[in-house]
Amino acid sequence: MTTVDSAPARMDVPAGSGAARTRRSNIEVIVPTFNEEINLPHALRSVMGWADVVHVVDSESTDATRTIAEEMGARVAVRPWLGYAAQKNWALDNLPLASDWVFILDADEAVTPELRDEMLAIAGRPLAETQTGYYVNRLTFFLGKAIWRCGYFPSYNMRLFRRGAARYEAREVHEHVRVEGHTGRLNAMMLHEDRRGLEHFIAKHNRYSTLEARELRREQAQGAADLPELERGIAWRRWLKRHILPRLPLSGLWRFLYMYVLRLGFLDGATGLRFCLLLATYDLFISLKLAELRALGAAGAGAAAPKRPGGLALPEGQMMPTTGGGVQTAGVGVAPGPKMGAPMPAPPRSVAREPSSEWIAAVHAPRAGAGERPTPDPRHPEADRLAAELEPARMPPGVWPAHGSVPVSILVPVKNEKRNIVECLRRCGWANELVVVDSQSVDPTGPLSQAMGADVYQFHYSKEGWPKKKNWAIEAVPWKNEWVMILDADEYMTPELAEEIRRVVTGTYVSRDASKAGCGDGYWVNRRFMFFGHWLRGCGYYPSWNVRLFKHAVGRYERIGTLGDTGSGDNEVHEHIVLSTGRAGYLENEFLHYAYPDLTAWIEKHNRYTTWEAHAMEAKDEGAVRARFFGEPIERRRALKRFARGLPFRPTLRFLYAYFGQQGWRDGYPGFVMCRLLAWYEFVSIAKYRERKSLASAEAADQGAMQGGRPL
Numbered sequence: 001m002t003t004v005d006s007a008p009a010r011m012d013v014p015a016g017s018g019a020a021r022t023r024r025s026n027i028e029v030i031v032p033t034f035n036e037e038i039n040l041p042h043a044l045r046s047v048m049g050w051a052d053v054v055h056v057v058d059s060e061s062t063d064a065t066r067t068i069a070e071e072m073g074a075r076v077a078v079r080p081w082l083g084y085a086a087q088k089n090w091a092l093d094n095l096p097l098a099s100d101w102v103f104i105l106d107a108d109e110a111v112t113p114e115l116r117d118e119m120l121a122i123a124g125r126p127l128a129e130t131q132t133g134y135y136v137n138r139l140t141f142f143l144g145k146a147i148w149r150c151g152y153f154p155s156y157n158m159r160l161f162r163r164g165a166a167r168y169e170a171r172e173v174h175e176h177v178r179v180e181g182h183t184g185r186l187n188a189m190m191l192h193e194d195r196r197g198l199e200h201f202i203a204k205h206n207r208y209s210t211l212e213a214r215e216l217r218r219e220q221a222q223g224a225a226d227l228p229e230l231e232r233g234i235a236w237r238r239w240l241k242r243h244i245l246p247r248l249p250l251s252g253l254w255r256f257l258y259m260y261v262l263r264l265g266f267l268d269g270a271t272g273l274r275f276c277l278l279l280a281t282y283d284l285f286i287s288l289k290l291a292e293l294r295a296l297g298a299a300g301a302g303a304a305a306p307k308r309p310g311g312l313a314l315p316e317g318q319m320m321p322t323t324g325g326g327v328q329t330a331g332v333g334v335a336p337g338p339k340m341g342a343p344m345p346a347p348p349r350s351v352a353r354e355p356s357s358e359w360i361a362a363v364h365a366p367r368a369g370a371g372e373r374p375t376p377d378p379r380h381p382e383a384d385r386l387a388a389e390l391e392p393a394r395m396p397p398g399v400w401p402a403h404g405s406v407p408v409s410i411l412v413p414v415k416n417e418k419r420n421i422v423e424c425l426r427r428c429g430w431a432n433e434l435v436v437v438d439s440q441s442v443d444p445t446g447p448l449s450q451a452m453g454a455d456v457y458q459f460h461y462s463k464e465g466w467p468k469k470k471n472w473a474i475e476a477v478p479w480k481n482e483w484v485m486i487l488d489a490d491e492y493m494t495p496e497l498a499e500e501i502r503r504v505v506t507g508t509y510v511s512r513d514a515s516k517a518g519c520g521d522g523y524w525v526n527r528r529f530m531f532f533g534h535w536l537r538g539c540g541y542y543p544s545w546n547v548r549l550f551k552h553a554v555g556r557y558e559r560i561g562t563l564g565d566t567g568s569g570d571n572e573v574h575e576h577i578v579l580s581t582g583r584a585g586y587l588e589n590e591f592l593h594y595a596y597p598d599l600t601a602w603i604e605k606h607n608r609y610t611t612w613e614a615h616a617m618e619a620k621d622e623g624a625v626r627a628r629f630f631g632e633p634i635e636r637r638r639a640l641k642r643f644a645r646g647l648p649f650r651p652t653l654r655f656l657y658a659y660f661g662q663q664g665w666r667d668g669y670p671g672f673v674m675c676r677l678l679a680w681y682e683f684v685s686i687a688k689y690r691e692r693k694s695l696a697s698a699e700a701a702d703q704g705a706m707q708g709g710r711p712l
Contacts, residue, residue: 026123027101027160028052030091034059034081036107037068038195044072046110050120052099057091065107085168085175092167100127103160104177108195109138114188119160122186132181133161141193142275143691144698150265150276151258156185173211198688199611205282206603213289216242251287256280274687281680288673289599373478376455377438377446386451390422392429398495401430404453406502409433409481409552412454413469417489418443420594425452427493430502433480437473468575471557481505484552490594491527497589501549504587511585518585522550522577524633526590531602532670538663539674544593545633547577547584554580583632606681614688617645650686655679 029051031043040056047054056069059081069076082090088104101123105111111119115136122130135156140147147153158166158177166179194201219242248254259265260276268275393403410428414421414436421436428434434454438446439461446456457477459469470486483505487493503509504523511517525548529541536542547555557575577584596602620642628635647653658664658678664671 025050025052025120026099027103027119028095028097028099028163029054029103029105030088030095031056031069031074031105031107032059032087032091033057033061033065033069033107035061035063035065037061037064039108039193040065040068041072042110042193042195043105043107044069044074046112046116047103047105048073050116051103055091055095057087057095059087084173085171088168088175097163099123100163101160102163102166105159105190106192108193110191110193112188112190115186115190118186118188122160127162131184132165133158133177133179133183135183135185136160137186137189138192139189141191143198143271143694144193145268145271147268147272147275149263149268150260150272150279151263152275154189158183159190160186172215173208174215198684198691199607201278202607202610202684203604205278206285206600206607209282209285210289210600212241212286213293216286216290217293245283245287252280252282252284255283277683278687281683284676284680285599285603292599374457374476376457377450379450380447382444383447383450386447387453390448390451392426392452394426395429396423396427399499400495401498401502403429404432406430406498406505407432407481408483408485408501408505408549409435409479411435411437411470411473411477411484411486412449412489413437413439413459413473413486414441414445414449414489415439416441416443417445418448420489421445421448422452424487424489424492425449425454427498428487429453430498431485435473435477435479437469437477439469468557474552474556479552482551482553483549484555485549487548487591488593488595492592492594494589494591497525497587497591500587500589504549512588513586516586519579519582520585521554521581522547522579522584524584524586525549526587527593528590530592530594531596531674534667534670536667536671536674538666539658539671539678540662540664541674543633545586547579549587550577550579550584556580602677606677607684610681610684610688613685614692617685617689618692651679651683654682 027050029047031040031054033040033056036043044054044056054074056066056074056076058066058069058076058078060078066076066078077091077095079087079090081087092102101119103111103119119134122134136159137153138155138157140152140155158179161177161179162181165181166177168175168177194204245251245254256276256279259279260273265272265276395403408431410431410433412421412424412428412435415438417424418441425434425436429452434449434452436445436449436454436456437459438449438456439459449456457473459472461469474484483501485501500509524545526543526545529536529544531541555577558578559575595605629639630636631639644650644653655675655678659672659675664675667674
């Protein structure tokens, strides 16, 4: 792709648009977009009939955004993402604007007829009789209902200004317009409603909180002297964010009290409560991420925090991690514990170049028909060079079985895991078969896996959601061995566990406890979660048992209810392995789980998991694993979860249970943070479940109206 500095924007001008039109309003509208096919039609319908030109500045959307814009008569400019402020400033500098007035409209907003008429009246006057710019009030809708209070209404934004008289401040997020001249306020308002649901809402605020924390870190280091002059209300809010909020204890609580009590959010009913709680957790995320950045800065001896891409040019909820390559948190060590093996590894010394589009197309095309065995990907041209540099036979420190000596197959499901996959596979080199099942990664995961000695298979996910990746691999891959061990790319084997697995698959293993021997066809394996550079001993994260080692002929992942696309992606999330031959046994040794390199990653992953939870609530958690308080660990957890579904104040109870009942207090500050995040997880799961019920009710009402012959 051409670099953003030198790439000219591509202009797609539909017939009868732009300069070909007769000027009617003296106003041109700019709409920045990325994957806005759900919202954009509503925005465009509110401006297409009267604006001189509507410019859609698209950041290389992968959905139907550009097609919709062109079909509705907008002029489309395609521009690689520069950042929120920089993208709009680019539009102001480079679009062929000819009208005297410019109006900025987000794709999830709409202009009311009253606002349209007020702006047309202003644009029709001589410039000497008008202000240079005008603030516009905005009414936000959340879960389909207007938020009249909560501190979100009135909400004035500078949106209408004279061409050439305004620019956005250089800020990563929540940027404001600086106008040269006098400003005023309009009486009418516009509407703000994002129709993409709670998962998108959370993903967006996950990204915003990362950018906000970075901005606060920069502003605190920069001092007040170089900060831009802003409108008094905006400057006051910015001062509070920079000097007061980061110093308050119990971050998030004050935002909730301000919105829900002081700004009368309780008068907006249940919707207002949910809105205030979600925005309070947004403040919590900012505070936690700011602390994270400070820790990184302190660990790096004053070095600037690592730069990473962000913003709408990335898929929703998929920002890069704060840390650098590999899974290592910069400057944060891991205190070794019993059976933990070596400390966290350094990042791979070499990283493959991005695969070519031709190779990606050849690899990702479906090759196996129904009932056919899949074939591995062809070897990437760079795999041999990478193998020479990475030395796959070089084992990490510790007493490991000999390289390639153990008759067990290790399965690693992946997608875009270049930062984890090398060190994960390095700790599996003692197995005589490594299988990586990919989902059309666009980073070098494939060639890196091949360089480390793995066969790479491609799984093509169906929206029906079943079978998912792991079950498909268990059934379809032509396995070399009877035994399979499943690892995620962010999970690391230890030498002690590798030796114990060697004894199991060679028939020399004898359980020390006969009651934990099981049927001999599969085994529970415990894992240790690493969070904030520490092993979590409480919070319900330890012990964490999963059936991971089993004979592939007799083990399958359960299916919860009849769920289709659960929103959790192509992989099994909370489903568990069930053996057809009996109960699984227990291994003594453990592996390590570095699932959360930073808070952004935790929130992104659990945003998807809460969607799964909402589906599971609909299915009443019915699966092959029974819910029993006196059964296996998974059965006990499922019974507890089913019991908790009916309790009031579940988020608060989840915090209290995790922090006190599951001894999260033992983990200090990381434990306190994790328990607060678990309460957030519970709240979002409930909110998404209610969102699904509301959508189902609305669809049923619409269907009934259609069958009754009534207009919708």
